Amino acid sequence: MATTRQLLVLRHAKSSWDDPKLVDFDRPLGPRGLKTAPLMGRELARRDWLPDLALVSSALRTRDTWRLVSAELPKKVPADFELALYEATAADILAKVRQAKPKAERLLVLGHNPGLEDFAHRLAGSGSDAGALKRLEEKFPTAALARFVIEGDWADLTFGSGRLTHCIRPKDLR
Numbered sequence: 001m002a003t004t005r006q007l008l009v010l011r012h013a014k015s016s017w018d019d020p021k022l023v024d025f026d027r028p029l030g031p032r033g034l035k036t037a038p039l040m041g042r043e044l045a046r047r048d049w050l051p052d053l054a055l056v057s058s059a060l061r062t063r064d065t066w067r068l069v070s071a072e073l074p075k076k077v078p079a080d081f082e083l084a085l086y087e088a089t090a091a092d093i094l095a096k097v098r099q100a101k102p103k104a105e106r107l108l109v110l111g112h113n114p115g116l117e118d119f120a121h122r123l124a125g126s127g128s129d130a131g132a133l134k135r136l137e138e139k140f141p142t143a144a145l146a147r148f149v150i151e152g153d154w155a156d157l158t159f160g161s162g163r164l165t166h167c168i169r170p171k172d173l174r
Contacts, residue, residue, distance in 0.1 A: 002151045002152045003105065003151075003152065003153065004105075004149060004150070004151055005104075005105050005106065005107070005149070005150040005151075005152075005154070006049065006105070006106040006107070006147060006148065006149060006150065007097065007106075007107050007108075007109065007123075007147070007148040007150055007162060008044070008049060008051060008106065008107065008108040008109070008145060008146075008147055008148075009108075009109050009116060009119065009120050009123075009145070009146040009147075009148070010040065010065070010069070010108060010109070010110045010111075010143070010144070010145045010146075011110075011111070011112070011113060011116055011117070011140060011141070011142055011143060011144050011145075012029075012033075012057070012059075012061045012062045012065040012110060012111070012112060012142060012143070013029050013032070013033030013034070013036045013037040013040075013061070013064075013065045013068070013142050013143040014029065014030050014032040014033035014036065014142040014143065015027045015028065015029055015030055015033060015061040015142070016028050016029060016030035016031075016033075017030075018030070024059075025059045025060065025086060026059075026060050027059075027060060027061050028060055028061060028064060029061055029064045029065065029068075032142075033061070033064075033065065033142065033143065034068070036142070036143040036170040037064070037065045037068035037069050037143060038068045038069070038071065038072050039143070039170055039173055040069055040143050040145055040168075040170065040173075041068060041069035041070065041071065041072030041073060042072045043145070043168060043173055044069065044072070044073060044145075045072055045073050045074055049106065049147065050073055050074070050075060050077065050106065051077050051104075051106045051107060051108035052077070052078075052103070052104040052105055052106050052107065053077070053078055053079070053080065053100065053101060053104040053107055053108070054066060054070070054077055054078070054079040054080070054107075054108040054109075054110060055079075055080050055082055055085060055096055055097070055100065055107065055108070055109045055110070056079050056080070056081050056082065056085070056109075056110040056111075057081075057082060057083075057085035057086045057088070057110060057111045057112060058081040058082060058083045058085070058086060059086045059112070062085070062086075062110050062111060062112070063081060065110060065143070066079055066110055069110075077108075082096060084096055085109070085110075085111045085112075086111075086112065087112065087115070088111060088112070088115045088116075089115045089118070090115055090118040090119040090121075090122050090159075092115065093109060093111065093115055093116065093119040094119065094123075094157065094158075094159065096109070097109060097154055097157055098154055098155050098156075098157055099154070099155075100154040101154075102153060102154065102155070104154070107154070113140065116140070117136075117140040120136055120140060120146045120148075120164070121136065121137070122159040122160070123148060123157075123159055123160070123161070123162040123164075124136065124148070124160075124162055124163075124164040125160040125161050125162055125163060126160075126163075127163040128162075128163050128164035128165075129163075129164060129165050129166070132146070132164045132165060132166050132167040133164055133167070135167040135169065135172075136164065136167040139169075140167075140169075141169055141170070141171075142170075143169075143170045144167065144168065144169045144170070145166070145167070145168045145169075146164060146166070146167050146168075147164070147165050147166040147167075147168075148162035148163060148164055148165065149162070149163045149165055150162055150163075
C-alpha cells in the first residue's frame with residue numbers, strides 16, 4: 001500500500017526593496033512580510049499541518065520567513081537551508097523534493113517565484129480541488145501556501161501526480 005504524504009508549498013513573505021545596494025539574495029522581509037509570515041505559521045498550527053521537515057531557500061527573505069512561521073508552530077521542525085532553491089526552476093524544486101528523507105510524511109518547501117508557482121501549477125493533477133486550483137491560477141502571492149496530497153514516495157514524485165487540496169493566501173485569513 002502506498003504511503004500518503006503531504007507537500008506544503010510556501011512562497012516567502014513580502015520582502016523589502018528599501019536598500020537598492022543589496023543584492024537580491026540579501027533582501028530582508030518588509031513590514032507586510034513581518035506580519036504575514038507569523039499569520040501563515042499560525043494557520044499551519046491551527047490546521048495541524050506540521051511539517052516533519054522544511055526545505056528552505058537560503059536567501060535571507062526565505063530564512064526570515066521560516067523563522068517567523070516556525071516560531072508559531074507547537075513543535076520545532078528541522079529545516080534544511082538549500083542554496084539550490086534560490087532562483088530554482090520547477091524542475092529544480094521537483095529534484096530537491098525527490099531527494100527528501102523518506103521518513104518525512106509532511107514536507108514543506110519554502111522558496112521563490114516564478115519557479116515555486118510554476119512547480120505548484122505543474123504538480124497539480126487530477127482530483128485537485130477546483131476552488132484551490134482557481135485561487136492558484138489567479139495568483140500565488142507572497143506568503144501563499146499550497147497543500148498537496150501525494151501518494152507514494154518522494155523519490156517517485158512527478159509533475160501532475162499531486163492532488164491540490166488547498167491554496168491559502170494571507171488575504172484569505174483576514
